[in-house]
Amino acid sequence: MTIENTNAPAATGANVRDHLVGGPASRVARQTTGVTGDWADALDGALDAAGMLGFRVIPLSVRKLPAIRSPHDKGHSCKGECGQLGHGIHDASNDPDRIRAMFDVARHATGYGIACGRPPHHLIGLDLDRKNGVDGVWELRKLAASHGIAVPRTVIIATPSGGYHAWWAGPEDVKVPNRAGQLAPGVDVRGSGGYLVGPGSRSTTGLYTLASDPEEVVVQPVPAQLLALMTADKERPRPAKKFTGKATGGRTLVGLVRVVLDAPQGQRNTRLYWAACKAFEHAGAGLFPVDSAHDALAQAAAAVALPDNEAAATIGSARRAVLGATT
Ligand SMILES: [Zn+2]
Numbered sequence: 001m002t003i004e005n006t007n008a009p010a011a012t013g014a015n016v017r018d019h020l021v022g023g024p025a026s027r028v029a030r031q032t033t034g035v036t037g038d039w040a041d042a043l044d045g046a047l048d049a050a051g052m053l054g055f056r057v058i059p060l061s062v063r064k065l066p067a068i069r070s071p072h073d074k075g076h077s078c079k080g081e082c083g084q085l086g087h088g089i090h091d092a093s094n095d096p097d098r099i100r101a102m103f104d105v106a107r108h109a110t111g112y113g114i115a116c117g118r119p120p121h122h123l124i125g126l127d128l129d130r131k132n133g134v135d136g137v138w139e140l141r142k143l144a145a146s147h148g149i150a151v152p153r154t155v156i157i158a159t160p161s162g163g164y165h166a167w168w169a170g171p172e173d174v175k176v177p178n179r180a181g182q183l184a185p186g187v188d189v190r191g192s193g194g195y196l197v198g199p200g201s202r203s204t205t206g207l208y209t210l211a212s213d214p215e216e217v218v219v220q221p222v223p224a225q226l227l228a229l230m231t232a233d234k235e236r237p238r239p240a241k242k243f244t245g246k247a248t249g250g251r252t253l254v255g256l257v258r259v260v261l262d263a264p265q266g267q268r269n270t271r272l273y274w275a276a277c278k279a280f281e282h283a284g285a286g287l288f289p290v291d292s293a294h295d296a297l298a299q300a301a302a303a304v305a306l307p308d309n310e311a312a313a314t315i316g317s318a319r320r321a322v323l324g325a326t327t
Contacts, residue, residue, distance in 0.1 A: 038062075038110040038202045043103045045200030046112035047096055052217065054120045056092035057198065059102050059109035064203050066091075066113070067106035089115050089195050111201025111208070117192035121219050122170035124230065125190035126183075129163045136186030137164060143184045147225055153212065154220035157199050160206025165196055168222035176230050189230050252282055253296050260300040268304050269314055272297065276318030284323055294319070 042059065049055040059067040066088040072078055079090040085105055092115035093099055103109055116123045128136030144151050157165040163186075170176055176191030183189065190196055197203065199210045210217075222230075256275040263271035279293035294315060301311030 035107055036110070039103070039107065041200050042109050042111045042202070043100070045198050046099050046103070048200075049112070049114055049198050050094035050096065050099055053219065054094050055123065055198075056094045056115040056118050057099060057112045058089060058092050058115070058195070059106035060111040060113045060197065060201060061106075061108060062110045062202065062204050064111065064113075064197055064201075067109040068102060089113065089193065092118065092195070111203060112198045113195035114198050116190050116194045116196060117170065117176065119172065122172050122174075123196065123219065124168040124170045124176050124222055124227075125194070125196040126166040126168070127163065127188040127190060127196075128166065129161070129186040129188070131161055131163070134186035136184070136188075139184035139186050140166075143187070143229070144226070147229070149223050149225045151223060151226070152220045153216075155210070155217060156212040157196070158209050158211040159197075160203060160208065164211060165190075167196070167219045168226075169219045170222050170227065174227065174231060176227070179230070183229055191230070250288065253279060253288055253293060257296050257300045260297065261303060263304060268301075268306050269310065272301050272306065272311060272314050273318050275300075276315045277322050280319050280322035290319075290323065 046057040046059065050057055061067040066086075068086040068091065070076070070086040070088075071082065071084045072086075078087065080087040085091055085102060091102060092113070093102070114123060116125060126140065128140055130136060140151070143149075155167040157167070159165065170191075176189060178191050178194045179189045181188065197208050199208050201208045256279050259275045260268065260272050276293070276297050279297060280290065282288065283290040283293045297315050298311060301315070302308065306314075
């Protein structure tokens with residue numbers, strides 16, 4: 001990777017690191033007065049992120065919010081068409097002049113945000129929280145292990161609260177939704193329309209720093225299976241209905257219904273298929289009527305809020321697999 005450092009005389013690895021973490025080398029050529037060191041560090045970090053990696057950035061306040069006030073009243077729909085600044089992440093740019101202009105307006109900025117989902121990297125962030133007894137790093141490891149996903153080394157940012165951000169390059173044709181805690185506890189996804197706080201930024205809790213190898217500031221492509229998990233359809237938020245059905249097939253069918261009712265999120269459809277196959281095997285052996293098996297499982301699926309069409313397809317394919325197409 002070619003590193004072009006726009007601010008420092010020498011573009012060495014050490015300089016890159018110092019710039020990314022807001023170290024001493026970033027405190028050069030400070031011509032602006034009346035601003036804090038944090039402001040200048042944030043500007044340096046933003047220029048480096050744009051210059052070295054092509055990231056599109058905006059200035060952030062100490063509360064990690066876009067630092068330029070909107071020129072419009074609340075409820076407007078302008079995304080910058082008016083030509084003014086103050087449209088949050090829609091202002092994000094990798095043009096150094098534009099970045100300096102934004103920081104000139106945002107004199108109280110102490111950080112910068114990197115827009116996700118934009119060329120050239122179509123950045124995706126995994127925000128791994130480690131607080132309140134939840135360890136997002138451990139949860140991500142567990143998730144990867146359970147799906148057999150090899151997670152390559154990529155750029156990692158340490159957050160001031162003890163967590164980490166893992167940066168991934170996404171494909172340009174996939175829109176990754178922003179989600180909190182859906183992949184695993186303590187694991188949030190920052191995708192299209194979101195932003196990540198860049199290294200060298202300061203928030204109320206402290207400094208964001210580069211935690212991965214500063215010699216290899218390469219954003220790795222997101223593993224395909226991880227991307228699939230990030231973009232999987234959300235399970236419906238509608239509340240689960242109480243199971244009111246009667247399993248008329250005796251204890252065996254009741255047990256199979258229980259398998260579906262107890263299924264953890266993400267395994268409901270798999271469990272339903274397994275239970276349906278078992279139920280149809282027993283029904284085929286004459287233990288209870290086929291229709292009883294069908295109805296009990298359909299009601300169990302509804303009780304765990306599986307979409308009706310999905311449940312019908314799953315039960316139907318189990319039925320065909322076990323009993324053939326003619327039943
Ligand atoms: Zn506007």
